[in-house]
Amino acid sequence: SLTMTINWNTVTQDGIRLLQTKAQQINVYGSVQYLDGATGEFLPKQAKITADCLPKKTGIGKAEAGKKMDSNTELECLNIKLTVEGEEVLDYDKLNFKCVILGEDMLAEVRNHLGG
Numbered sequence: 001s002l003t004m005t006i007n008w009n010t011v012t013q014d015g016i017r018l019l020q021t022k023a024q025q026i027n028v029y030g031s032v033q034y035l036d037g038a039t040g041e042f043l044p045k046q047a048k049i050t051a052d053c054l055p056k057k058t059g060i061g062k063a064e065a066g067k068k069m070d071s072n073t074e075l076e077c078l079n080i081k082l083t084v085e086g087e088e089v090l091d092y093d094k095l096n097f098k099c100v101i102l103g104e105d106m107l108a109e110v111r112n113h114l115g116g
Helices: 013-017 108-113
Strands: 003-008 024-035 042-059 071-084 087-093 098-101
Touching: 003 042, 024 071
Parallel strands: none
Antiparallel strands: 003 071, 024 042, 042 071, 071 087, 087 098
């Protein structure tokens, strides 16, 4: 099981939409700092996660005056891809029995044994 949890400050229609019982595509973009060992500098690198998910569970949070609700949505990932600086470093596909890490297909031989 590979899950993704999204935390919300408050309940929104976009968050509730993720509870529909159909696959939802989630795209997350970020900038990750890496430490260059040679120069001692922090260098930003672009990171992108793309996932097709189904809803698993939700928590609507709490209702206290003047406080965040802290709601969340947990999603089951059917497939997920992680790209760093344009290079695909992870491709996991649960339904097609595929797991490629840094270009190495970890399940190729197993799929071959199963006739795939």
